[in-house]
Amino acid sequence: MNPKKDAFGQEIMAFFQGKKSFEVIERKDGYVGLSCGAPFYFADFKDWSDIEKKAIKFVRGKILDIGAGAGRVSLYLQNKGFDVTAIDNSPLSIKVCRKRGIKKASLLSIEDILELRPKKFDTIIMFGNGFGLLGNYKKSRKILKELYEITGKDALILAGSDGYYKSNNLNNKKSNGMPEQFRLRIRFKEYIGNWFDFFFVSRYQMERILKGTGWRVKFFINSKKSKYVGIIEKIGDV
Numbered sequence: 001m002n003p004k005k006d007a008f009g010q011e012i013m014a015f016f017q018g019k020k021s022f023e024v025i026e027r028k029d030g031y032v033g034l035s036c037g038a039p040f041y042f043a044d045f046k047d048w049s050d051i052e053k054k055a056i057k058f059v060r061g062k063i064l065d066i067g068a069g070a071g072r073v074s075l076y077l078q079n080k081g082f083d084v085t086a087i088d089n090s091p092l093s094i095k096v097c098r099k100r101g102i103k104k105a106s107l108l109s110i111e112d113i114l115e116l117r118p119k120k121f122d123t124i125i126m127f128g129n130g131f132g133l134l135g136n137y138k139k140s141r142k143i144l145k146e147l148y149e150i151t152g153k154d155a156l157i158l159a160g161s162d163g164y165y166k167s168n169n170l171n172n173k174k175s176n177g178m179p180e181q182f183r184l185r186i187r188f189k190e191y192i193g194n195w196f197d198f199f200f201v202s203r204y205q206m207e208r209i210l211k212g213t214g215w216r217v218k219f220f221i222n223s224k225k226s227k228y229v230g231i232i233e234k235i236g237d238v
Helices: 007-016 052-056 072-079 089-097 110-116 132-133 137-149 205-209
Strands: 026-029 031-036 062-066 084-088 105-107 122-127 149-164 180-188 198-201 215-222 227-234
Touching: 007 089, 007 180, 026 149, 026 215, 052 072, 052 137, 052 149, 062 072, 062 110, 072 084, 084 110, 089 105, 110 137, 132 137, 132 149, 132 198, 137 149, 137 198, 137 205, 137 215, 149 205, 205 215, 205 227
Parallel strands: 062 084, 062 122, 084 105, 122 149
Antiparallel strands: 026 031, 026 180, 149 227, 180 198, 215 227
């Protein structure tokens, strides 16, 4: 990736170096706004959300941290003695992960997840709104089937998501159950990232997406708002 296009990595590196850092989200529909930014990607365990603190208790075996960012999850688990592989498609983010001491940090896009074969993982982690990185309905089902191939028999996915709906209808079934999907890019100072697909899924929509992929929701860990973590279990042949 051209460093000029790695806006996400530039903000991560800036924060790591003690410089001022922020994250601008730009959507194709014209929306522009600030996100939680770099501090979130470096957060210590004590500053994690309650739902992530509860979900992390279910990790086991060999772990794959997808969209690792600055490695907050990978570093925490590595320090607990787990065998963790961190992946991200941002070269500078992976550089920061390595500088922070993560032993297994690889530059890899989620679209190329099968390059990890023949490794078999026992826990897949997609914290934050990591499930949204699957992009859209069709792509998410394809990647979930690929995650099936690189996981062991009793594997789990710990998938963070955001129902996004500001009403109390957090299990929204509108639009035939299709997710709230956007085309996004990250901006930081003069750096502008590539456009990518991102979606927000309700609990109902997550269950619908998983059907026929070899995975199903075991249970949800809910927050008081729209954010939640799905504890997803492997169920058999696709």
